[in-house]
Amino acid sequence: MATKAFFNSMVNWFIGRRIDQIKHFIKHPYETQREVLFSQLFIAEGTEYGQKYGFKSISSISDFQSRVPLVSYEDFEPYIEKSRQGIPDIIWPGQIKYFAKSSGTTNAKSKFIPITENSLEDCHYKAGKDLIALYVNNHPESELFQHKNLRLGGSSEMYQNFKTKFGDLSAILIENLPYWVEVINIPSKKVSLMGEWESKLKAIITEIKNQDVGSLTGVPSWMMVLLQRLLKETPVENIGNLWPNLEVFFHGGISFIPYRQQYQKLMGREINYYEIYNASEGFFAIQDRSGAEDMLLMLDYGIFYEFIPMELFGQDQARTLVLEEVEVGKNYAVVLTTNGGLWRYLIGDTVKFTSTNPYRIKISGRTKHYINAFGEELMIDNVEIALKKACESTHAQIIDYTGAPIYMKENETGAHEWIIEFYKKPFDMESFVSIFDEALKSLNSDYEAKRYNNITLKRPIVHQARPQLFYDWMNSRGKLGGQNKVPRLSNDREYIEPLLAMNQ
Template sequence: MATKVIFNSVVNWFIGRRIDQIERFIAHPYETQKGVLFSQLFMAEDTEYGKKWGFKNIKSIQDFQSQIPIVSYEDFEPYITRARQGESDIFWPGQIKKFAKSSGTTNAKSKFIPITEESLEDCHYKAGKDLISLYVNNHPDSELFQHKNLRLGGSSQIMKDFNTQFGDLSALLIENLPYWVEIINTPCRKVSLLGEWETKLKAIVEEVKNQDVGSMTGVPSWMMVLLTRLLKETNSPDIKTIWPNLEVFFHGGISFTPYREQYKKIMGGEINYYEIYNASEGFFGIQDRWGADDMLLMLDYGIFYEFIPMEEFGYSHPKTLTLDQVELGKNYAMLITTNGGLWRYLIGDTVKFTSKNPYRIKVSGRTKHYINAFGEELMIDNVEEALKCACQYTDAQIIDYTGAPIYMDRDHSGAHEWIFEFAKKPNDLERFIYEFDEKLKNINSDYEAKRYNNMTLQRPVVHIAKENLFYEWMSTRGKLGGQNKVPRLSNNREYIDPLLKLNTLS
């Protein structure tokens, strides 16, 4: 009892201290961000990249924006390749020994994102502590520390290459966690780092089915696969029967909207759901309020943020905004400068601000994941909202989906083609399509204009996927596991055509 009291006292002291720090950057966002930027510039001014772009001469944010180029991964890759091969002082001081391997969602080619000691400690691990701090601050009666946390990360093993390490970000984080953190996590490190997904899934179920799990952390789609397998293996009616002390699911990577009803259905009782926004490149946002659908932008993780209005995106010299210049409700492509050595790097996500005091955001889509074949500018957040509406009207539940254009020809208007895998099929498919289409018109004026009298766009073409279609498709692509995502939208047919073909096979 005395040990527990001491432990709780230490935890409460830490949480209180960190909440004070978060409130400080909320109160002083611009000063915090300016301090982050100039700290990074000072750290890297003697690197090859710093000398090339004159870091020492930068005296203002305007200097920084005019002197340093905006880069994609492909632009920055030559520097990363040299760092992976062991060269020091390329774009961050010293030798970088860890790289997160990420295939992304648009390229088959792997990306290798640098993970410095600073980004590991001051961004990724700090965010993990903040997630707990913000949650417990909202739920002071939480018993989180008395139970295990179920983590579901990627499937890649850590590999050695050029005397550096690379693997899924989750594998790198798990590999470098201190021992005391390992004690509260399940499955064990050995199982968490297994490479083959099916083998790993079986091992996780075997280990966790008799554990006392109080929290879960992972991507909603893959966690659902695990929980469904767990229910089947244990012949249990719901998750709460297995883990009566489960109180929260920390989720990220993809929108939770299509999965919310499925989780309610299998839980067997109420739990809390908290969203996070992280990637190999950094940890950006944490839901800081119970029941909210947006996230607090974390300003003191060694990441300096800029934002490109989507109407400027794709120009050679787009207008870029800092926090004090953004507007609510607009789509922005996010640029990051990080303590992992990325300089004005296009992460590929689009965000919307829901609040400026404090700065809160929602992820609205991907810069490469949209449909704009006819000027309709359809983003993922539009689709998610419309699908939520269509599901409510027709009592449907969606597991996975993807959409793409049907191109116009001389005799026909274009259309959007969709394939949906349902956990629960609509009670009226025609009504589902109608409500989906009408809601898109309601929330996207460009889409509505193109749908006028079917002149440019016909009504959506919808296919129902066979059971486990997306799982089978991801398996054929070698993309099973926690850090791989089903592409939701594409401006071409590279995803939907193979899915439709697979869907017709018995």
């Protein structure tokens, strides 16, 4: 009892201390971000990149923006390749030992994102602690520390390259976790790092089905696959009966909107759901309020943020905005300067601010995952809300989907074509499509204008996918499990054509 009391007092002390620090950056966002930037510039002024762009003499944020270029992965890749060869002091002091391999959405086949000791400790691991701190601060009655956390990470092992290692981000995080963290996580490190997805699923189920689980952490789509298979191998009706102490699912990677109803059914009772926003490049935001649909932008993780209004994205000399310049409700492309050695790096995500006091965001899409073949500027957040309305009205539930344009031909207007895999089919497909279409019109004035009298866009074309279509397609691409995601939108037909072919 004395040991437990001491542990609880230490946990409460840490949580209280960290909550105070979070309140500080909420109160002083601009000072916090300025301190982050100039700390990074000071640390890296002696690197090859720092000397090239004169980090030592940068005296203001505007000076930094005018002197250091915006870069995509392709622009920055030569510096990353030097670092991958073990050459020190290229983009960050010393030798960078780890690189997170990510397919991403760049033109490169694979991205290798640098992971420094600073980014591990001051960003990724710090965020993991903050997630718990914010959750327990909202739920002081929580018994999270008395039960296991089921994590479902990537399916990649670590590989050696010269003097450096690369692999899935989750593999790097797991390899470097302290022992005491491993004690509360399941499955074991060995199983977590298995490469082949189907074998890994079986091994995970064997390890977890008799455990006492209090929390889940992972991507909603892949966690659902695991939990559905787990139920097939146990005599219980739902996950809530299997794990009576389960209280929260920490999720990220994709929108939770299409999965919420299915999780409620899987659980058989109410649990808490907390969203996170992270990537190989860093950890950015955490849901800080129960039931909220936005996340608190974390400003003291060694990441300096800039934002490009999406109406200006892709234009030469487009000016980036800092926090004090952003507006609620607008879409912005995210630019990062990180303690992982990335400098004014376009991550490819778009966000929308829901509040500027404090700074809270929602992920609205990807700079390359949208449909704008006819000037409609359709983003993922529009689609998710419209699909939710269509599902609610027709009692449908969705597993996965993707959409793409049908281009105009002679004497023919264009359209959007969708392929949707339903967990529960709509009671009337025509009604589903009509409600979806009308909801998109109400959410997006550009889409509404293009749909007017079918002048530019016809009514959406929606195909029902056969069972497991998206799973089979991802398998055919070698992208099962982990952080792999089904592309929701595309401005071309790269994804939808093979899906339609496999759906026959």
